[in-house]
Amino acid sequence: MLDTGRIIEDRTMRDRLGVFEDRTDAGRRLAATLSQLEMSAEAVVCAIPAGGVPPGLEVARALKAPLRMAVVRKVQIPWNPEAGFGAVTWDGQVFLNRALMTGLDLSEAEVNAAVAKARKNVEERREKFSGGRAEPGLEGRTAILVDDGLATGYTMLAAVEAVRAGSPGEVIVAVPTGSLHAVDFIARKVDLVVCLNIRTGRTFAVAQAYERWHDITDQEVQELLIQARDMGLF
Numbered sequence: 001m002l003d004t005g006r007i008i009e010d011r012t013m014r015d016r017l018g019v020f021e022d023r024t025d026a027g028r029r030l031a032a033t034l035s036q037l038e039m040s041a042e043a044v045v046c047a048i049p050a051g052g053v054p055p056g057l058e059v060a061r062a063l064k065a066p067l068r069m070a071v072v073r074k075v076q077i078p079w080n081p082e083a084g085f086g087a088v089t090w091d092g093q094v095f096l097n098r099a100l101m102t103g104l105d106l107s108e109a110e111v112n113a114a115v116a117k118a119r120k121n122v123e124e125r126r127e128k129f130s131g132g133r134a135e136p137g138l139e140g141r142t143a144i145l146v147d148d149g150l151a152t153g154y155t156m157l158a159a160v161e162a163v164r165a166g167s168p169g170e171v172i173v174a175v176p177t178g179s180l181h182a183v184d185f186i187a188r189k190v191d192l193v194v195c196l197n198i199r200t201g202r203t204f205a206v207a208q209a210y211e212r213w214h215d216i217t218d219q220e221v222q223e224l225l226i227q228a229r230d231m232g233l234f
Contacts, residue, residue, distance in 0.1 A: 006187045008033065013197040019177075020197075022212040023148050026176035027055030030146070031062035033194055034174060039142040041169040046070040046138075048159055049129060050216035051148035051206075053224050055176060059146055060233045066136040067225075067233045069129045070145060072159045073118040078110055087158035088118040090126055091165060095158040128218060129225060138166030145171065149206030150178030150195065153185045160189050177209035 010033075013019050020026040043065040047056025052070075060067040074084030075096065085104060086096035094115055101111065143163045150156055156173060163171055170191040177197040178186075182204075187193045197209050207213040228234035 006192060007183060007198075008192065008194045009183075009198045010196040015199050015201065016197065017208045018211050020210050022210055023051065023054035023176075023216075024058060026148065026196075026210070027058030027146075028062075029196060030055055030174050030176055030194065031059045033196065034059060034144065034172075035062050037172075037192075037194075039170070039172075041140055041142045043142040043144050044068060044136050044138055044168075046143055046145045046159070046163060048072055048145065048147040048155070049125065050218065050221050052146045053216065053221050055148060055174075056146035057224050057228055057233075059144065059174060060228065061231060063144075065144070065233070067228050068135040069126070069225075070159050070163065071122050071125045071129065072155050072162070073121045073125075074155055075111075075114045075118045077104060078106075078114060084154070086115070086118075087155045088115065088122050089158050089162035090122060091162050092119070093158070093162055093165075094119075095154075095161065097154060125218070129221060138163060138168040140167070140169045143168040143171050145173045145190075147175050148177075149209060150175050150182040150186060151204055151206055153178075153182030156182075156186055157189060160186070177206060179204040 043063050045056050045060040045065050045067045047053045048070045071090040073088050075086035077083045085100045088094050172192045173190050174194040178195040180200045183195050
């Protein structure tokens with residue numbers, strides 16, 4: 001392990017592909033690292049659905065920490081829904097990448113429509129995953145944000161800002177894999193980043209860190225949350 005004070009990585013994984021079997025395996029390895037840390041306060045695991053829920057559950061299980069959903073939705077580029085120019089968070093905050101928007105030459109109507117679509121998705125998923133239950137509070141706690149990877153880091157940045165609104169004692173971002181650029185970017189915004197598989201190549205895809213990869217469905221998320229509830233974590 002390499003611990004720089006703000007970033008912890010596994011140097012044996014640096015620049016490697018296919019280092020995790022799946023998201024659950026990645027979560028168990030993340031949990032093993034996080035379990036060795038001295039945290040300033042009791043942890044709350046904030047998993048970003050959908051891909052962050054399998055590793056988030058493993059982290060919560062290992063730390064015996066409550067699990068909450070950190071619902072964030074990217075604001076999609078109209079002609080390329082796989083890419084985004086911002087994000088909407090579970091508490092209604094909207095974060096827009098102004099520089100990218102200028103380059104895309106988006107109209108005000110296109111921006112408003114994309115934000116409205118993202119906001120509606122966030123509201124629907126919050127209701128679907130929480131069922132109206134109260135989320136565990138963050139005030140004074142160690143908030144651990146978990147996702148399945150960091151590509152640009154922009155969605156995670158939005159999640160970090162939303163978590164800070166809950167006044168946690170410290171914020172840790174824990175991801176199995178990430179681009180060096182995104183990890184460095186996020187490390188400047190939080191107390192610690194744990195990213196086991198950091199990659200420095202010119203191109204980056206989260207999926208390349210996994211032997212088995214598929215898009216997690218909302219149904220799968222709900223099944224995982226039933227497991228968490230049975231374990232008293234959710």
